[in-house]
Amino acid sequence: MITRDQLNEKLLKAQYAVRGPIVIRAQELETQGRKIIYCNIGNPQALKQKPLTYIRQVLSLLEYPELLERPEVLAQYPKDLVDRARMILKKHPHGTGAYSQSVGIPFIRQAAAEFITKRDGIEAKKENIILTDGASKGVQAVLLSLLKKENDGFMIPIPQYPLYSASIDLYGGKQIGYFLDEANGWQLSEAALVQSYESAKKSGINPVALVVINPGNPTGAVLSKENVQMIIGFAKKRNIAILADEVYQENVYASGKKFHSFAKTFSELNEKDLTLFSVHSVSKGFLGECGHRGGYLELRNVPNDVLAEFVKMQSISLCSNISGQISTYLMVAPPQPGDESYEQYVKERDGILNGLKRKAEILAEGVNKIEGMSLDVPQGAMYAFVKFELPIPKGVDPQGMSETERLAFEEERDTAYCMSLLEETDICVVPGSGFGQLPHTLHFRTTFLPLQEEIETLVAQLKKFHEAYTAALAVQ
């Protein structure tokens, strides 16, 4: 029998907190009949966000194209979407049931390129777009491709989305953390990047690319244009590629804040040499179609022989799922003014985005009223990375510990806190140690995806729990 010690050590090492022990415990509690509020993961439709109708209408016709022959059924659909379904089947007659080309259906890659052009006013090429099962698969393709030597590593933010840390571990690369500046709205600072880069180099680790998540996960920060420019300058000077995770590009709430894509900023800087990988997804934004696993990877400034290797890697996995590819198409080519479906599309889109903005504010306001907790209103994305403090139990002296002991003590604390929160309140959040945090600080990440009234309840429960938990610790 295969035993654990026969398994790949890289797999054993990899950790994925967003779906780790706390979530496994939540699932156990759920089977016991408890109603868990899953704030551990950006999964909007599991928290009652409704799918955009136009996406699902087109998908239903494509799954069962015979509906297109039945007038009594088509009467239920906006005319433009019926036309759209017919157009898709004309361009891609195999529908949802056949493998496509490995890199995706050509007209959808073209539509994604046009989406970038329209968004940024810059050139984008179909040939440089690869359709993927969610953004994760695009990210993993980049990570796996760029790891050449054992001491190659990726610069990743702290805190970061654990897809990065887990995949880097799984593929045998090195994590090179750089700290985001919590006091400065979680922007990147050049000093932190330089410090991280230099210190990696000193330890014999070779940074091959810089990962930037914008808007940020778990921080919710939206990077300013100057920040994006600074990052490009930093990478350019060291000739390391940039991997831009831009899946939250539609999720910008703070007034005066705007999403600045790396592709556009590259173009403004006339940057034609540095390599840029960027990913987008149907799972986030206002679609929230996580279950459909659709997305794309765009490669910029790569030679053809590098592109060919990415195409080959896709071919080993055959192709991304076709419903996901079509969802991606519908994301990059939504209904237009004049279309019968347009009004409902706009109403649903704005309803979701306005709701998220409101919920981010309610959450922050509520959290800031809790003694020992603080949070800037998230500017974007779907998460709040809440900072909290806990009293030190009597007889424990963190300052007297070695740094390693102290970090272990802190990791245990935020994990115990989140586990206890789950057990007491059915609220499932992820400890900050799963994302990385400044030493001697404590955080947890929660989404602000639940319904507004649930967020209000959640804040009240959190307050009650936190007060009881800290009181109990203080008398220990």
Place this chain on the structure above:
Amino acid sequence: MITRDQLNEKLLKAQYAVRGPIVIRAQELETQGRKIIYCNIGNPQALKQKPLTYIRQVLSLLEYPELLERPEVLAQYPKDLVDRARMILKKHPHGTGAYSQSVGIPFIRQAAAEFITKRDGIEAKKENIILTDGASKGVQAVLLSLLKKENDGFMIPIPQYPLYSASIDLYGGKQIGYFLDEANGWQLSEAALVQSYESAKKSGINPVALVVINPGNPTGAVLSKENVQMIIGFAKKRNIAILADEVYQENVYASGKKFHSFAKTFSELNEKDLTLFSVHSVSKGFLGECGHRGGYLELRNVPNDVLAEFVKMQSISLCSNISGQISTYLMVAPPQPGDESYEQYVKERDGILNGLKRKAEILAEGVNKIEGMSLDVPQGAMYAFVKFELPIPKGVDPQGMSETERLAFEEERDTAYCMSLLEETDICVVPGSGFGQLPHTLHFRTTFLPLQEEIETLVAQLKKFHEAYTAALAVQ
């Protein structure tokens, strides 16, 4: 800019012939207006196989559940499928738009376990089923997990499906080929397994698992029960796990032949120690739903801590796509006698399977009439691995070459042959060297998926091409 020499050498090394240079050339020709017959890949619906209606009816309702509120639409659907869609939404209210648990939706895992129990009359546990994006992802999870040391390798058949060779290369493992016995209907021989194992050991390579594809790809062989028993005995004696690729389990055509699952044979041998991984998929069988990327991996005889690592690996990729999970559910729980949809289901299923059987026969009969070509009628799966001979051009002396030179010469020959076949006839097949073959033999793999009349045309074109090609070679 990232250059090719900065890429992961394992990626550079990996080859995937099924989607390699010949297919890339075919796609180019297609954009020039040529009508390519894609026999390079088992992609039934791209070759006009119709999807099973019941699958698509349920999927259309789940993509757009509002249809369930519209009587005029439901009148178009069999009642049992409307009930089924409602039942799925009751058990899984998030529908297709949310991430599920990483290992898949619980009731679907349960249904897959019940399918195994019903198929084999043996116990199967939901906990040991992981739903995956097609079988490929299950295979890759096993390959990546079991590679612990640099000299670890997998025993894979020659010829094999290049998912194995490519993924093993990509993850940095060793390929340990064992020859299938073409003269004996491509069964496995214990001698060939022992020879392969011993020779790997002698070269310092450590076999960690044995891959068996049954029914075979590209061979079409269906393994006898005695053969499966022999394989288990071989693996048991050396304590190496078995990875059984059983995606063609429904594709058995030869009279008197039957699919014998490894799980069932394990049970008959009362084998409770040896680890077995087996994969299944919605892409093959009579469903041919390649584009939906659905499937499952079953783990047997694994300790809980090993299972936990597989669960963790799935969590890093979030979950497989939900339409694919639902397709998998519908595959393992098809309509039953008495259901309104049953009659059409049976008619479609039997139509496809009988058609494949007939087409395998027509292909073999036609091929065997071509001078210098031979093929046993494929017993199962979707492929024919056609053996062919070419005259040696004047002045070339293969016997006078070193073994390496001779293999390179032969690889060039079958590749040139397939490329020329494509250019001359628009038929896209894959050279035998992409799958591996006995030295000094030549093959190509073709599917027998095109429509019957197209297969007839294909055989006629192949004959004409082969005669002209060999005649030209003979006078060189």
